[in-house]
Amino acid sequence: MILGKYSFGTGDRFGCQGEAQLKALLKANRQGVEITPVWNKSNREHNTIHSEPADTRTEADNAVKNLGWEKPYFVDADHISLSNVDRFIRHADFFTLDVAVYIGEKPSAGEVKAFKESCAPLGSRVIIPGIPEAIPLTDQVLEEAAGKYLRAVKEAGRIYRHIEAQKGAGNFITEVSMDEVAAPQTPVDMFFILKIIANEQIPVQTLAPKFSGRFNKGVDYEGNTEQFTREFEQDVLVIDYAVKNFGLPADLKLSVHSGSDKFSIYPAMAAIIRKYDKGLHVKTAGTSWLEEVIGLAVSSEEGLAVAREIYKKALARRDELCAPYADVIDIDTSKLPDPAAVDTWSQKKFADTLRHIPGHPDYNPHFRQLIHVGYKIAAEMGDEYIQLLQKYSTVIGNCVEENIYDRHLKRLFKF
Numbered sequence: 001m002i003l004g005k006y007s008f009g010t011g012d013r014f015g016c017q018g019e020a021q022l023k024a025l026l027k028a029n030r031q032g033v034e035i036t037p038v039w040n041k042s043n044r045e046h047n048t049i050h051s052e053p054a055d056t057r058t059e060a061d062n063a064v065k066n067l068g069w070e071k072p073y074f075v076d077a078d079h080i081s082l083s084n085v086d087r088f089i090r091h092a093d094f095f096t097l098d099v100a101v102y103i104g105e106k107p108s109a110g111e112v113k114a115f116k117e118s119c120a121p122l123g124s125r126v127i128i129p130g131i132p133e134a135i136p137l138t139d140q141v142l143e144e145a146a147g148k149y150l151r152a153v154k155e156a157g158r159i160y161r162h163i164e165a166q167k168g169a170g171n172f173i174t175e176v177s178m179d180e181v182a183a184p185q186t187p188v189d190m191f192f193i194l195k196i197i198a199n200e201q202i203p204v205q206t207l208a209p210k211f212s213g214r215f216n217k218g219v220d221y222e223g224n225t226e227q228f229t230r231e232f233e234q235d236v237l238v239i240d241y242a243v244k245n246f247g248l249p250a251d252l253k254l255s256v257h258s259g260s261d262k263f264s265i266y267p268a269m270a271a272i273i274r275k276y277d278k279g280l281h282v283k284t285a286g287t288s289w290l291e292e293v294i295g296l297a298v299s300s301e302e303g304l305a306v307a308r309e310i311y312k313k314a315l316a317r318r319d320e321l322c323a324p325y326a327d328v329i330d331i332d333t334s335k336l337p338d339p340a341a342v343d344t345w346s347q348k349k350f351a352d353t354l355r356h357i358p359g360h361p362d363y364n365p366h367f368r369q370l371i372h373v374g375y376k377i378a379a380e381m382g383d384e385y386i387q388l389l390q391k392y393s394t395v396i397g398n399c400v401e402e403n404i405y406d407r408h409l410k411r412l413f414k415f
């Protein structure tokens with residue numbers, strides 16, 4: 001299966017925005033930029049919402065059918081492990097094998113020896129075209145790389161083969177992700193990860209490393225953008241080398257789990273993939289949930305009341321809601337507005353505070369991060385929430401579409 005050069009991971013908590021999301025991609029298509037839609041949803045999201053992988057499949061199939069999309073599209077079992085992949089197998093055709101928790105697990109002496117032997121034909125150092133420093137292949141460097149990544153990638157191999165046994169080789173896209181950890185993986189780490197992936201014979205098509213800097217949920221990138229740019233460029237070059245020398249799939253590309261909106265690094269990513277004529281996959285699903293709340297707020301007084309309620313309840317339960325996302329949010333509680341003040345806000349003020357327009361005087365990234373993790377509150381509202389989404393689907397759909405097209409696709413794919 002071919003994912004296509006550019007692909008965009010979308011999705012939404014309640015499975016109601018599939019058409020609005022696809023409309024944004026259709027619009028890009030009309031501008032001559034082909035981008036493959038992928039609807040992604042993680043096991044964690046399904047558990048919080050009490051949805052099933054079959055629901056994501058239905059959302060994607062319906063959107064595609066209703067809008068007459070004739071090109072490929074995928075459903076991504078996002079961040080799965082061997083313990084939870086089975087519920088996704090029938091419904092997904094894209095699997096993100098999350099092996100981050102295995103990083104650093106000690107391999108056996110035999111495993112290390114086999115890895116070192118596999119690297120022997122590469123010589124004492126590797127020069128990657130475009131990267132100034134050679135990668136030394138000393139015993140110490142190889143042992144360190146094996147100590148960090150050998151077990152993690154072997155686990156990815158186990159999950160891959162488990163899926164392959166049921167779906168058949170070539171019938172699904174494979175992503176390997178290691179992004180949800182504190183310590184970033186450097187381009188040199190990436191080199192060894194790809195070597196081990198090749199040894200394990202995983203036909204990986206997208207790879208999601210942890211980049212340096214913070215990828216907090218719902219808000220912009222925080223970190224050194226120059227360092228990110230250098231790292232991203234070197235990752236692209238390492239992948240190119242690995243494809244040519246390790247026999248990995250020719251369409252292998254980076255996957256960036258954006259955690260919603262990483263606008264300040266989008267231009268650098270866009271420039272680099274154009275410079276080297278490479279592909280890119282970007283995942284973002286939380287951004288559509290936030291647009292749903294914005295859409296509700298601007299739809300009517302009734303919608304605004306529900307948006308306020310989501311905020312108030314999220315504020316009261318912030319410890320519980322933030323706990324699963326501790327590594328990927330950074331909320332200064334002193335910057336969270338008083339619920340009594342929010343009660344006086346207009347529809348526009350609420351939307352402007354939540355909407356991610358960098359530099360807008362009302363935009364509040366702390367408020368936005370809290371709402372980002374607050375989707376459990378909406379899930380608990382049950383049918384009442386879903387009915388409102390349906391009642392105001394036009395306004396909300398426009399927000400979702402505009403956000404994906406204008407704020408994401410235009411910045412990423414430059415048109």
Ligand SMILES: [Zn+2]
Nearest residue numbers: 177179180257
């Ligand atoms: Zn991720």
